[in-house]
Amino acid sequence: MSINVNNLTKTFHAAGGEVRALDDISFSVKTGEFVSIIGKSGSGKSTLLAQLGALDQPTKGEILVDGQDITKLSGRKQTTYRSKKIGFVFQQYNLIPNLSALENVMLGLEFGGAPASERKDRSFELLEMVGIDADQARRKPGKLSGGQQQRVSIARALGNDPAFLLADEPTGNLDSETGAAIFTLLHDLSRERQTTIIVVTHDLDIAGKTDRTYTLKDGKLLTK
């Protein structure tokens, strides 16, 4: 499943006038590729990720996912797109605090339409795959380390076998050792499961290990 981004532009109205967060961006990602997007703070990385994940609407341009323009989908269909084809991994992990690790993973499965009877076993499998044991699975996020929370977040993102995994600074809140472990995990996933992964990061070391790296500066894509 490929992504083709054509002439994508996103502008915001701010007090100082119009801000072009993304300025006529075009690029493509092939199935199973591990792509990184780097750039300074405010360069438009997260804005681009939001457009790719159908979290926000671009001002102009198109995002073709297997030939279908996701920017033209209705709100309901965009929700379905997010639940079935996209997996998100966030810098802040963004686990629901009053649900256990297991329940957080089950939540993603519920939204993806997995049968209720299968969710628990599937969640345990996913958590085991990312290195979370059964005891840790029953803990709430507050009782897990940052690295463990990010692993749970990855398990949640992978629950519905998404075509793409979008990761926003997945190692940004982790120490270098843990960050490296998370990166390895993502890398292995892209290889073993043929999952297309797009990572937004500041970390040039990580970016250097991906299949392709795009650089954003002031909303423009500099490197292909």
Next chain:
Amino acid sequence: MNVISRGVRGALRSPIRAGAIVIMLAISIGLIIAMLAAKAGVEVRISEVKANAATGITVAPAGIRGFAGGGDPLSAEQVATIKGTEHVASVASTLTDQLGTDDTNLTPSLELGSFGQRQQRFESSSGSGAEMTPPAMTGSAATGDAMRQAPTPRTTVTGTTDPDSVATNGGELTLASGKAIDAGGAENVALIGKTLAEKNDLQPDDTFTMYGQTFTVNGIFSTDNAFQDSGVIVPLTTLQTLTEQAGAVTSATVTVDSSDNVAAVVSSLKDSLGDKADITSEQERAESSVSSLSSISGLATTGVIGATVAAAVIVLLMMTMIVRERRREIGVIKAIGGTNAKVITQFVTEALTLTVIGGIIGIGLGIAVSGSITEGLVQNQQNSAATNRQAGPGGMGGPALIRGAQQGIQNVTGTVSPAVIGGGIGLTLLIAIVGSAVPAWLIARVRPAEVLRSE
């Protein structure tokens, strides 16, 4: 785990905050239940007052009120005319007399007092026709003292076709002991007021003398009215015969078949009886009672509305605060595929959970305090009515209206019926739904991109 169980767990995420909210809701919902119970009790009483008092008409001989005034009693023909009037369902006839010490061996139980002495100051001694000296004027300076008889307390005897008409509560006469009399007969049987019976040490089946005849005590009655409890009740015909007033009646209480026909019956009676009778409809009295009751009902309604609005505002503010606090979480749920409907359902479930817990406690609280709150509302209304009466002008109609109003608002009790509980539950759900509406709108407006905002 589905969206409902997530909502329930989410509601209890912060026990201290949830507890505080539940307490506030419980108080509001308890107040709603208590007010609904008071309103239901008042509505029942209004129906009773309208059903009972609104169909009553009192016909008294013109110029006679109790033992005061002057004129002729109603005759048998006039009573027959009353009974024959269209829409008259029944007539309770009454003749009253007073027993002096020569008329009976009963010892009066009422003290004469200054009021009684003043009432007797014009009466003659030994039938001489000489005017008695008022008690205040007795003394050495007064002339003709030897000619004047000292005032003596008397016992009231009531001949009636319906002993219940003597009851002061508008219901049935309460017998403390013994059995009723056949008020339609002409036997020498009597019901004795409780105070009078105690004074004379009388029990059922005892006898006493009156008008030179021996009477059997059938029963002892109690009305909680000092005047009535010092009297004697006998069949109307018996008293008419013994006092040589065949067919005479000093008061007729008419019951009309429907409150809608009261005005027509009053009009017919005024036409047929002319100036020989004073006719008083009890509708005015009922309206006075209903007015007082309606005030309580209105107050209760205001309380229900106020408590409902307060509870809805509590839920609204609580949910608004929770949604604002958890914008990021809402964004996460939307970003990973949660629909607006699911997120809203989860948060409405949270509101509903707290409201239902508050509702259960509130209903229990409401049932517990409904009695005292109803009592407080009635007491407040009675005090208010009393203050208004003291400030207003007096008049002949005053005592009757006061009695009417008091009888109307007495015996009002909070009624916690299934309908009240149902109403409370309905309002509780309404509170949750209304209180969640704005937060739901806020949730729908949260963009999933919120999740990408940095802390």
